[in-house]
Amino acid sequence: MKQLSKTKSAYIAGFLDGDGSIYIRLKPNHSYHFGYQIAPNIVFYQSQRNLKYLEQIKTMIGGGYLRKRNDGIVEYVLGDVATMSSLLKQILPYLIFKKKQARLFLKILNQKPKVRTQADFIILAKMIDDLEKLNYSKKRFINSKVVKDSFTRL
Amino acid sequence: MKQLSKTKSAYIAGFLDGDGSIYIRLKPNHSYHFGYQIAPNIVFYQSQRNLKYLEQIKTMIGGGYLRKRNDGIVEYVLGDVATMSSLLKQILPYLIFKKKQARLFLKILNQKPKVRTQADFIILAKMIDDLEKLNYSKKRFINSKVVKDSFTRL
Numbered sequence: 217m218k219q220l221s222k223t224k225s226a227y228i229a230g231f232l233d234g235d236g237s238i239y240i241r242l243k244p245n246h247s248y249h250f251g252y253q254i255a256p257n258i259v260f261y262q263s264q265r266n267l268k269y270l271e272q273i274k275t276m277i278g279g280g281y282l283r284k285r286n287d288g289i290v291e292y293v294l295g296d297v298a299t300m301s302s303l304l305k306q307i308l309p310y311l312i313f314k315k316k317q318a319r320l321f322l323k324i325l326n327q328k329p330k331v332r333t334q335a336d337f338i339i340l341a342k343m344i345d346d347l348e349k350l351n352y353s354k355k356r357f358i359n360s361k362v363v364k365d366s367f368t369r370l
Numbered sequence: 371m372k373q374l375s376k377t378k379s380a381y382i383a384g385f386l387d388g389d390g391s392i393y394i395r396l397k398p399n400h401s402y403h404f405g406y407q408i409a410p411n412i413v414f415y416q417s418q419r420n421l422k423y424l425e426q427i428k429t430m431i432g433g434g435y436l437r438k439r440n441d442g443i444v445e446y447v448l449g450d451v452a453t454m455s456s457l458l459k460q461i462l463p464y465l466i467f468k469k470k471q472a473r474l475f476l477k478i479l480n481q482k483p484k485v486r487t488q489a490d491f492i493i494l495a496k497m498i499d500d501l502e503k504l505n506y507s508k509k510r511f512i513n514s515k516v517v518k519d520s521f522t523r524l
Contacts, residue, residue, distance in 0.1 A: 219399070222376070222377050222378035222379070222380075223375075223376050223377055223379075225377075226376075226377035226378070226380035226381040226384065226464075227380040227381065227383055227384035227387075227464050227466075228384060229381055229384060230380065230381035230383060230384025230385035230386075230387075230388065231384035231385065231387055231388040232383055232384075232388070233381075233384075233388070233423075234384065234385040234388030234389030234390065234414070235387075235388030235389050235390075236388065246474060260388070263506075264468075266467055267507065268468045269387075269466050272466055273466070286415070295479075310377060310380075310381050312423050312426055312427070313416075313420055313423045315477060352417075352419065
């Protein structure tokens with residue numbers, strides 16, 4: 217992604233703090249080595265009438281895509297690891313509300329390629345639990361316990 | 371209010387774009403010369419669990435107050451004209467979503483002390499109509515037409 221100016225980084229930090237989300241989901245998927253896909257996302261939400269402004273933010277960041285929901289909300293979704301890492305590193309100094317989440321998210325992205333064993337994967341899943349606790353996430357079903365149990369059953 | 375650094379201004383611009391509101395209400399009040407109080411506000415909204423971060427934004431800006439609602443939302447409310455003018459002028463270069471609203475809001479605040487006649491007041495009320503159109507406001511009952519009609523009845 218693009219190198220942002222300091223004020224653009226600070227703007228996006230404020231926008232993400234006010235209106236965005238940093239999360240990681242564990243999705244059961246047998247084509248992955250440990251049976252779970254690790255799906256990290258950064259998402260910004262806005263009313264569809266603000267679509268053109270969200271396009272501007274997308275151009276500023278230079279990655280991701282817009283997704284219209286049925287409830288009148290447009291999501292601007294980032295899912296590419298390189299883009300998300302670069303963005304978070306640039307905006308980290310300016311984040312206030314989501315600084316902890318951003319730090320942990322980066323740590324998880326950094327740890328992910330180093331996972332070799334089931335034990336490593338469980339440690340990673342626990343870090344994702346911690347991230348979702350910081351997010352006060354309630355809609356989460358696949359956590360480190362589910363992962364651990366699925367390993368034990370094999 | 372305080373003079374903000376460029377990155378703090380940009381952060382608050384992003385936060386306001388994502389999560390805030392710039393509006394003016396006309397409140398019927400007979401103690402005012404034309405029978406209406408002009409009540410401008412800038413408001414930021416957050417979940418109560420983020421109260422401490424909203425306190426930080428308040429300290430950064432150096433004005434306004436926090437108000438807990440019954441639905442778990444905390445509002446950080448600015449109502450002082452000097453503070454709001456100073457803040458908007460500083461963050462204006464960085465605003466994306468709410469740039470038009472901010473410009474019109476400043477224009478209205480600037481025009482307000484110059485109002486001498488009922489005709490002047492109606493022009494001001496029409497500018498407030500325009501602001502609320504930009505805000506897609508639906509909960510608005512007192513508009514320039516109501517003001518005009520009340521003047522005609524006298």
